[in-house]
Amino acid sequence: IADEAGAARSLLQILTLSSGLSQDTVLARPGANITLRCWDQAPANITVSWRAEHRGRRQRLPSGNALPLHCLRPDDSGTYGCFVGSRRLRSLRLLVQDPPEPPRVSCSRRSHDHDVLCEWALREKPAPGTRAMLWVKQRFTAGNATEQRCRFFSKALKFVCRVKVPHGADDTKPFLVSACVSNGAGSAAGEDKIITLNGVLRPDPPLNVTVTALEGAPQRLRVNWSYPSSWDHRFYWLRFQVRYRPEPAHTFSEVDQVTTTWLDIHDAWRGLRHVVQVRAQEEFGHGAWSEWSREAVGTPWTGRRGGRVALSLGFPMEDGTYGLTLPPELFVEDDAGGTGGEEEALGGQWGSTSPYPFLAVGGSLLLAIALCIGIVLRYRQLWRRGGWGGAKPEGEGQHGLVALGSPQPLLHDPPCSSGHGGLHVTSLDYFFSGQ
Incomplete structure (x- = not known):
């Protein structure tokens, strides 16, 4: 281990030597004050002028063998030249910067x-x-x-x-x-x-996260996603973690150890939009979790869209049953919320509805009227004879009992005939008795 650490230090020394400064380079920290000198011992009868050349600009500076610079900034880095007339005597490279930050790899x-x-x-x-x-x-x-x-x-x-x-x-x-x-x-x-190599595994976040409602389930959401493109799932698998929250809440609920690329949430809040994210890790737990995926949102099923609720009306039908089913589109609520536009929504739906429901309603009404007329005709004679459920007049419709030993036919010729042949029904009043 000591040899390995020494090898790392030797690499650092190589880098330091390779970046060594030349004699004409002056290094200074930002905010420092320094003095540049053209000669160590300048002749008294010579006038020295300075020019700064950095970032393609030239700038004249005060004359003199010594050039003081105060409160240096990184922008002050550049080449400073001292001249006697037009003759360059010396060039100094000023470097204003801090040592590098220690890397945290x-x-x-x-x-x-x-x-x-x-x-x-x-x-x-x-x-x-x-x-x-x-x-x-x-x-x-x-x-x-x-x-x-x-x-x-x-x-x-x-x-x-x-x-x-x-x-x-x-x-x-x-x-x-x-x-x-x-x-x-x-x-x-x-x-x-x-x-x-196993310890540094960190997959990319899952892709294509979607949240959809499940029809008829106001507290469920279906979440789907796909593997990141950088992970070959034919040979290596991932496990996933899903977190979700309704938008008014700030804390997430989490589901761990998901090995499929979908999940059903069973405790969603009714009618509220939910935020869902997914992250991944190597299937055996090697390495670290990926970053969370982008947020995906979805709202559970509310019944306003996709659900069909029919309305049955109790009208008599031709086959003897009662009922007429109207389509649910006639009773759609206004999505804008509130009842202010309810009549307009109904009016628009009725205006564009097929005429067949109206024909069915009209036919049912006509059939009901015909049935009522038939009932009136059926019981009209009974009402004329004394009302519903009254006793018959004495002697009307009364017949004697026939002995068992000598049965009598129901149909026979009367003892006194008027000369016309035919059959006479002796119990005709049965059909109008109402029993």
């Missing part, structure tokens, strides 16, 4: 098929000419270390170093990682880190 790997990326963020943009290197060595082996040049990304304000992973490398073997940064003002080395 973190490494990650998007999947088993990708290289390792080591990076660290900066508080401010580094000085021009700042260089960063990453030193990687497999631990407990006699092999040589590898050096990786790191790139600075100004938008993200961080250095990123890519570590090539050899094909067939053991994901459980440790590696020693060190980062070194140098500029004109000095150098800095970060702390050594020990990593494994």
Whole structure:
């Protein structure tokens, strides 16, 4: 271990020597006061003038062998020349900057098929000419270390170093990682880190997260998502974590150990929009969780859209049943909320509805009227004879009992005939008895 740490320190020394300053370079910290001199011992009868050249601009400065500069800023960096007439005597390069920040390296790997990326963020943009290197060595082996040049990304304000992973490398073997940064003002080395390829796994967030309502279920939501494109799910799987909350709330409910790419939420709040996010981790728990996905929103089923509620009216039908089902579109509520536009919504629906429901209603009414007329005709004679449920007049419709031993036919010729043949029904009043 001591040898490995010494190798990292030697790399830092190489970087420091390679960025050494020349004799004509003056280094100063921001806010410092310095004095530039053209000669160590200037002749008394010579007048020296100064010119500053930085960022393509030339600026005349006060004359004299010594040039005092106060409260330096990074913009004061540049070349300062001293002249006697038009002859340049000396050029001094002023560098106003701070030493680099010590790197705090973190490494990650998007999947088993990708290289390792080591990076660290900066508080401010580094000085021009700042260089960063990453030193990687497999631990407990006699092999040589590898050096990786790191790139600075100004938008993200961080250095990123890519570590090539050899094909067939053991994901459980440790590696020693060190980062070194140098500029004109000095150098800095970060702390050594020990990593494994499995330990630095960190997938990208899941993609295409959607939230949909389930018809007829006012407290359920269906969440779907897909694997990140950087993860090959044919050979390696992920497990997921889902969190959700209704929009008025600030705390999330979480569901762990999800191995599918969908989830049904069973305790959603009725009628409220929910915010849902998903993140992923390697299926066996190696490495870290991904960042949370982008927020997706959805509202549970409310019954206003998609549900069909029919209205039945009790009109007699031709087959003897009662009822008429009207389409639910005739009774749609105004989505704007409130009852102010309810009549207008109904009017618009009736105006554009097919005429068949009206024909059905009219036919049912005509059938009901015909049925009522039939009932009136059916019981008209009974009403004329004394009302509903009254006794018959004496002797009317009364018949004697026929003995069992001598059955009598119901149809016979009367004893006194008027000369006309025919059949006489003796119990005709049965059909008008109402029983």
